[in-house]
Amino acid sequence: MKITLKIWRQESAQDKGGFVTYKMDDVSTEMTFPEMLDSLNEDLIKRNEVPFAFDSDCREGICGMCGLYINGRPNGPQEGVTTCQLNMSMFKDGDTITIEPWRAKAFPVIKDLVVDRTALDKLIQAGGFISAKTGAAPEANAIPVSKEESDIAFDAGVCIGCGTCVASCKNASAMLFISAKVSQFAVLPQGRVEAKERVQTMVAQMDALGFGNCTNTGACEAECPKEIKLSNIARMNREFYKAKIS
Amino acid sequence: MQQPGKLDAKIPGGPLKDKWTKHKASLRLVSPANKKKLDIIVVGAGAAGGSAAASLAELGYNVKVFVFQDSPRRAHSIASQGGINASKNYKNDSDSDYRLFHDMLKGGDFRAREANVYRAAEISNNIIDQYVASGVPFARDYSGYLDNRSFGGVQVSRTFYAQGQTGQQCTLAAYQALSRQIKAGKVTMFSRRDVLELVLIDGKARGVIARNLLTGEIERHSAHAVVFATGGFGTVYYLSTLAINSNGSAALAAYKKGAFMANPSMAQIHPTCLPVLNDYQSKLTLMSESLRNDGRIWVSSKKGDKRNPLDIPENERDYYLERRYPAFGNLVPRDVASRAAKERCDAGYGAGETGLSVYLDFKDAIKDQGEEVIGNKYGTLFDLYRKITGINPYKEPMKIYPASHYTMGGLWVDYNLMTTIPGLYALGEANFSDHGANRLGASSLMQCSGDGYFILPVTIGDYLADEIKTPQIPTDGPEFEEAEKAVEGKLSKLMSVNGSQTVSSFHKKLGQILWTHSGMKRNEKGLKQALQEVAELQEEFWKDVKVPGKLEHLNHELEKAARVADFFDLAKLIITDALDRNESCGAHFREEYQTEDGEAQRDDDRYAYVSAWEFTDENKGPMLHKEKLVFETVTPTKRSYK
Ligand SMILES: Cc1cc2nc3c(=O)[nH]c(=O)nc-3n(C[C@H](O)[C@H](O)[C@H](O)COP(=O)(O)OP(=O)(O)OC[C@H]3O[C@@H](n4cnc5c(N)ncnc54)[C@H](O)[C@@H]3O)c2cc1C
Ligand code: FES
Numbered sequence: 001m002k003i004t005l006k007i008w009r010q011e012s013a014q015d016k017g018g019f020v021t022y023k024m025d026d027v028s029t030e031m032t033f034p035e036m037l038d039s040l041n042e043d044l045i046k047r048n049e050v051p052f053a054f055d056s057d058c059r060e061g062i063c064g065m066c067g068l069y070i071n072g073r074p075n076g077p078q079e080g081v082t083t084c085q086l087n088m089s090m091f092k093d094g095d096t097i098t099i100e101p102w103r104a105k106a107f108p109v110i111k112d113l114v115v116d117r118t119a120l121d122k123l124i125q126a127g128g129f130i131s132a133k134t135g136a137a138p139e140a141n142a143i144p145v146s147k148e149e150s151d152i153a154f155d156a157g158v159c160i161g162c163g164t165c166v167a168s169c170k171n172a173s174a175m176l177f178i179s180a181k182v183s184q185f186a187v188l189p190q191g192r193v194e195a196k197e198r199v200q201t202m203v204a205q206m207d208a209l210g211f212g213n214c215t216n217t218g219a220c221e222a223e224c225p226k227e228i229k230l231s232n233i234a235r236m237n238r239e240f241y242k243a244k245i246s
Numbered sequence: 247m248q249q250p251g252k253l254d255a256k257i258p259g260g261p262l263k264d265k266w267t268k269h270k271a272s273l274r275l276v277s278p279a280n281k282k283k284l285d286i287i288v289v290g291a292g293a294a295g296g297s298a299a300a301s302l303a304e305l306g307y308n309v310k311v312f313v314f315q316d317s318p319r320r321a322h323s324i325a326s327q328g329g330i331n332a333s334k335n336y337k338n339d340s341d342s343d344y345r346l347f348h349d350m351l352k353g354g355d356f357r358a359r360e361a362n363v364y365r366a367a368e369i370s371n372n373i374i375d376q377y378v379a380s381g382v383p384f385a386r387d388y389s390g391y392l393d394n395r396s397f398g399g400v401q402v403s404r405t406f407y408a409q410g411q412t413g414q415q416c417t418l419a420a421y422q423a424l425s426r427q428i429k430a431g432k433v434t435m436f437s438r439r440d441v442l443e444l445v446l447i448d449g450k451a452r453g454v455i456a457r458n459l460l461t462g463e464i465e466r467h468s469a470h471a472v473v474f475a476t477g478g479f480g481t482v483y484y485l486s487t488l489a490i491n492s493n494g495s496a497a498l499a500a501y502k503k504g505a506f507m508a509n510p511s512m513a514q515i516h517p518t519c520l521p522v523l524n525d526y527q528s529k530l531t532l533m534s535e536s537l538r539n540d541g542r543i544w545v546s547s548k549k550g551d552k553r554n555p556l557d558i559p560e561n562e563r564d565y566y567l568e569r570r571y572p573a574f575g576n577l578v579p580r581d582v583a584s585r586a587a588k589e590r591c592d593a594g595y596g597a598g599e600t601g602l603s604v605y606l607d608f609k610d611a612i613k614d615q616g617e618e619v620i621g622n623k624y625g626t627l628f629d630l631y632r633k634i635t636g637i638n639p640y641k642e643p644m645k646i647y648p649a650s651h652y653t654m655g656g657l658w659v660d661y662n663l664m665t666t667i668p669g670l671y672a673l674g675e676a677n678f679s680d681h682g683a684n685r686l687g688a689s690s691l692m693q694c695s696g697d698g699y700f701i702l703p704v705t706i707g708d709y710l711a712d713e714i715k716t717p718q719i720p721t722d723g724p725e726f727e728e729a730e731k732a733v734e735g736k737l738s739k740l741m742s743v744n745g746s747q748t749v750s751s752f753h754k755k756l757g758q759i760l761w762t763h764s765g766m767k768r769n770e771k772g773l774k775q776a777l778q779e780v781a782e783l784q785e786e787f788w789k790d791v792k793v794p795g796k797l798e799h800l801n802h803e804l805e806k807a808a809r810v811a812d813f814f815d816l817a818k819l820i821i822t823d824a825l826d827r828n829e830s831c832g833a834h835f836r837e838e839y840q841t842e843d844g845e846a847q848r849d850d851d852r853y854a855y856v857s858a859w860e861f862t863d864e865n866k867g868p869m870l871h872k873e874k875l876v877f878e879t880v881t882p883t884k885r886s887y888k
Contacts, residue, residue, distance in 0.1 A: 012799075028524060031526050035527065036526075042750060045792055045794050046748065046792075048794075051795070053800055055316065056490065057320060057489040057490060057491050058322060058324065058489045058490075059490055059529040059531075060532075061630070062324050062414060063320040063489060064317075064319070065320050085634070110460060110800060114800065116316070118317065118437065120317070121318070121319070121428075121437075124319075124421070125428050125429040129381075129422035130379065132381075134301040134703065135372075135699075136379070137372070137376045137379035139375055140334070140371075140375045140377075140378040141334075141336065141391050141392055144386075144389070144391055145386060146390050147388050150383050150384075150385075150386045150390075154383035154415075157381075157383055157418070160414075161319055184383070
């Protein structure tokens with residue numbers, strides 16, 4: 001099929017940037033989105049043009065490295081997928097596809113479609129861990145955890161740190177991201193010991209890094225490729241107030 | 247060229263089960279006050295590097311961590327799916343350290359060291375304890391206790407899992423422990439760096455040269471010891487289950503500086519991956535081996551059968567693994583399952599349009615256990631499959647085919663995980679240590695985590711005990727100067743070729759050569775031809791590759807070019823090693839050496855050794871050193887799963 005692409009190109013963080021239009025005549029519906037971008041880049045190289053930069057690594061929806069704003073939606077029109085899992089069969093002949101990097105104050109553009117997401121690492125560094133030093137762990141079955149709670153922890157723990165939640169939020173808030181980590185550890189007995197400090201330091205860090213506040217629009221849940229639930233934010237809020245009054 | 251040269255694996259004496267304990271007690275220690283003065287570079291932050299870096303920092307060392315992704319959380323360990331083994335024997339099914347050890351040694355077709363494999367089994371339980379304490383939500387049963395499942399190549403249930411995302415959960419636990427040390431100031435993180443060269447001073451590993459991928463700047467970093475936990479290089483085949491940027495460049499740099507490369511031809515082709523569907527494909531996603539617990543593998547018993555699988559009646563289906571291997575059935579080890587799939591497809595019975603796939607069917611499991619139970623076990627994997635192919639595995643069988651997945655081979659290390667370069671250690675998939683000629687499922691996360699959490703932090707002290715008087719290593723000496731120049735020279739050369747073919751087109755061609763001649767089946771003639779073809783392609787690459795963009799800027803094409811340039815050398819090593827080994831063992835199947843019923847024919851008299859290759863110079867071939875494998879406890883037997 002024939003596709004027109006409007007791709008955001010920006011030399012560097014300082015550069016203003018703008019859209020460049022490319023036409024592709026031979027896009028297969030069997031391609032994934034990054035495979036389609038690869039093929040355009042291959043053409044650009046052959047035509048002596050400089051390819052555009054975009055991030056990807058695992059190409060199976062688990063590393064969180066990809067992530068593009070496609071036709072005004074993070075990761076495009078398909079539900080529950082990362083950009084690398086988006087199929088070109090979601091588009092039809094003659095479509096124009098607009099591709100932009102994540103837009104958020106906390107994620108400055110590095111080049112073209114590549115952004116700096118180290119702020120997410122800094123959130124985890126603030127408290128997104130259980131301080132279990134190597135060697136100090138008790139026998140694993142000494143701490144029974146109900147299947148129900150373990151499953152909640154797992155469902156929260158599947159976050160891939162791609163930044164979709166931030167990019168989809170009009171306030172560029174990282175609430176869903178931190179709440180997933182806070183929730184995962186809040187429901188596990190191993191995580192309770194540090195629960196109070198964890199929620200406080202992570203929330204404080206989120207504010208310090210320039211992420212916005214949560215106004216409950218729910219866009220993050222709707223767009224999250226791993227379908228992380230808003231109920232995590234509710235649980236985190238409870239944890240936060242509990243920490244305040246205790 | 248061949249040389250009987252001696253390699254000292256430093257395997258401790260005494261009974262197998264006491265070796266590690268005794269060895270630990272004999273290693274020298276570094277006091278807490280001295281640890282603070284010592285720097286360690288760790289390249290890689292997967293299950294191996296992440297756990298090592300965090301544990302070393304907890305001990306008090308100053309750690310510098312390098313990864314090429316934007317975050318240490320993205321190491322490809324994140325993609326591992328099915329589980330992690332331990333000998334807890336929670337199922338009361340007669341598991342033990344010894345049984346886990348024996349399964350791994352046998353699974354690896356007796357081409358690994360007894361002592362290493364036993365140690366891996368011995369510390370496996372500590373790893374589960376560590377991960378659970380760190381908050382890994384492994385699957386549990388309704389009692390609240392941990393659940394296990396079985397995995398290929400074994401008859402007990404010892405695999406701990408978190409749906410199809412075990413690797414993600416374990417990697418994140420290591421990443422979070424690492425994050426805690428970054429916050430504590432004990433780890434300095436260098437993301438988006440390609441480590442391109444190793445720096446030796448007086449023969450010891452003292453630093454690395456890295457390219458800052460954002461600015462293009464070439465940086466010098468020094469330390470008292472260097473650890474490579476850079477993962478596998480299965481991407482040498484172009485299409486694989488690895489991340490597209492996974493590579494062998496750090497390992498190759500070490501090799502060219504004198505670290506021996508062990509068993510490079512031992513490359514695992516995983517049986518249950520998505521088949522190649524078209525020319526654009528950049529990735530062959532793995533469908534976890536755990537699926538073989540409940541899924542049954544079959545092809546039509548009619549040649550060239552293009553019917554929809556649902557229209558093929560039961561009596562026209564050939565469950566060829568159950569037929570050929572009644573004892574293990576669909577749970578035979580990977581190498582056996584992959585070859586059997588290739589055999590059926592080569593004989594014309596393959597499924598689908600291309601005839602290069604086989605069915606993996608859950609019909610019977612769903613009938614027996616119900617959709618919900620199956621969904622609980624494999625939900626994420628089924629969704630993944632449906633997202634990619636549009637086919638619903640609850641209703642229709644999956645189509646799968648073998649793909650490049652894992653490198654058993656890697657940098658040669660001794661029992662302390664030190665390479666032949668003093669002060670350079672290799673961990674995880676980057677070393678060759680525990681899997682012999684074939685890796686069993688769920689044993690890599692186990693080995694990587696064991697290396698990182700429990701082995702290296704102990705063994706490295708023995709080396710560093712001699713370094714407590716060495717001040718911080720300056721980076722302005724001639725060794726750093728020279729290493730930096732070499733990197734700059736290579737990158738400028740790549741930029742300056744300015745030919746007409748893209749980097750990816752070369753990578754694809756290289757992958758095709760290896761896949762054809764040095765994949766699931768190999769023979770002397772094909773391997774010799776491949777060696778020739780790779781050499782020619784390499785020459786063409788350096789004359790006609792086109793790398794656009796600038797040196798001093800984010801330039802993905804340049805990153806790729808540097809990796810592919812190294813893949814040529816790795817490919818040659820792989821082929822040379824495959825040619826040397828005139829036997830079939832594990833994943834290395836030489837067609838000349840097979841039994842009448844098509845099974846691998848090992849030759850213990852001549853090939854019970856680890857091949858360790860030494861770099862000589864660019865023009866001469868590598869030199870072979872043989873580390874003889876001594877079996878004190880187990881007598882190697884013919885590996886039969888029938
Ligand atoms: C799809 C898939 C599923 C799997 N499932 C399982 C499973 O269920 N159970 C199991 O036990 N095993 C499984 N495996 C195997 C296992 O996941 C890997 O062998 C293991 O995770 C490797 O870990 P590692 O720490 O050695 O390397 P990796 O996790 O690959 O990490 C490599 C690190 O090195 C860095 N790096 C590499 N080169 C450079 C360089 N030149 N400069 C800077 N940084 C560099 C990378 O940034 C990364 O941080 C699976 C593998 C795949 C591909
Ligand atoms: S590339 Fe890893 S999630 Fe898309």
